[in-house]
Amino acid sequence: MAGNPTQRKSDVLNAHVRAEIDDWLSRYPQDQRQSAVLGALRAVQHEHGHLTTELMDAVADYIGMPEIAVYEVASFYSMFELEPVGRHTISVCTNVSCMLRGADQILAHLEQRLGIRLGETTPDGRFFLKREEECLAACCGAPMMQVDHVYYEHLTPEKVDEILDSLE
Structure with missing residues (x-):
């Protein structure tokens, strides 16, 4: 940016992301523009x-916050990834309702099927098995x-395989 004094750091954001942040x-x-930081970071990560x-x-730059404040928010929340991850992010709920209904078997099946563990990306870059999610607020499923960004409920290993096979 030093070479072009009229260029702003926020110029790297495309029109679609800017519209969502707006x-x-x-x-x-x-x-209170800083209140939009979570939505802005979500839009950029998406x-x-x-x-x-x-x-x-x-x-x-775009919302007028100190850079360190944005870093603090991004590093605090588990929904934000600060390193490259797979094309498809998989999060398995591990809260009480899901654990009682077999979430541990679903996790084990995913790890076996994908050949990775929690927090890892498949070698082909297709899937990222996100660290444990405490609650995804879909206990009835x-x-x-x-x-x-899609919820899949009432899972079985067979249903998980169908879901994975349907993703490009």
Whole structure:
């Protein structure tokens, strides 16, 4: 950015992401723009797969927050990935309802089927098995998992295989 004084850090955000961040910003008073940081980071991660320092700096610039404050938020919440991950993120709920209904078997099946453990990405970059999720708020559908932004409930190993096979 030093070579072009008119370029801003937020210029790396595309129009789609800016529109989504603007939607979040519209929900808060002008003097509380920082309240949109979670939505902004979610939009950026959805677009790019994970949050780089450059992208977090862009969010900070766009919503007018100190960069360190954006880093603190991104590193605090488990929903944000600061390193590259697989194309499809799989999160298995491991809270009480899901564990009582077989979440541990679903996790074991996923690890065996994908050949990876929690927190790892398949060698082909296709799947990321996210660290344990304490609760995904779908207890009535236990056991359940989230793949990208879609919930799958009442899981069995066979149903998990069907879901994985349907993803490109």
